Amino acid sequence: MKDIFIRVGSVFILGALGTIGAAAILNVNPIIGAGIAGLIACSEVIKDLAKAYLDDGKLTKAEINEVFSKAVKKPKE
Numbered sequence: 001m002k003d004i005f006i007r008v009g010s011v012f013i014l015g016a017l018g019t020i021g022a023a024a025i026l027n028v029n030p031i032i033g034a035g036i037a038g039l040i041a042c043s044e045v046i047k048d049l050a051k052a053y054l055d056d057g058k059l060t061k062a063e064i065n066e067v068f069s070k071a072v073k074k075p076k077e
Helices: 002-017 022-027 030-056 061-071
Strands: none
Touching: 002 030, 002 061, 022 030, 030 061
């Protein structure tokens, strides 16, 4: 469970950091923009974890890794 919380925090950071510059360009408070982006990223991960849990009432390590791998989109080579 601790691993999931740390990984969700990492998703928040990844989502937030990508919008700080864009928020400044759009004249939005960067902290608010980053917070909103981070919450959106986390909500998508939590939603996918909930869907995986509802399938059979448990979360396997493979299901958790699959959900988080979707959150971290790696650039195609």
